[in-house]
Amino acid sequence: MRRFLDDFWDYYRDLLAYKDTPSEQTAEKLQSEFWKLFDTKSGYHLLYERKQLTLLKISELLYVLEHPELPLHHCPGT
Numbered sequence: 001m002r003r004f005l006d007d008f009w010d011y012y013r014d015l016l017a018y019k020d021t022p023s024e025q026t027a028e029k030l031q032s033e034f035w036k037l038f039d040t041k042s043g044y045h046l047l048y049e050r051k052q053l054t055l056l057k058i059s060e061l062l063y064v065l066e067h068p069e070l071p072l073h074h075c076p077g078t
Contacts, residue, residue, distance in 0.1 A: 001044055007037055015064060015072060022068040031062060 011033060018026050038051045054061070064072055 001042070001047060004037075004042060004047065011037055012072075019064065019068045019072070022065075027065040030065060034058065034062060 011030075014030060014033070018030060035055075038054050040051075042048055042051075064070055
């Protein structure tokens with residue numbers, strides 16, 4: 001679980017950095033890393049279930065890759 005949290009916050013910091021200097025190559029890398037982070041099974045059933053629910057919202061959660069000018073917490077359509 002600790003490993004996931006460390007990886008999650010590393011990913012979040014990468015998203016923040018992307019917003020300052022967006023590029024198509026970095027966006028593709030971040031999308032791939034998102035899949036690795038949330039589609040990897042862990043030894044914790046509840047964490048894995050939560051990760052699967054997160055994957056269902058990938059387009060909303062990675063909207064910032066298409067629109068880096070928006071805040072990370074922005075939800076399309078709101």
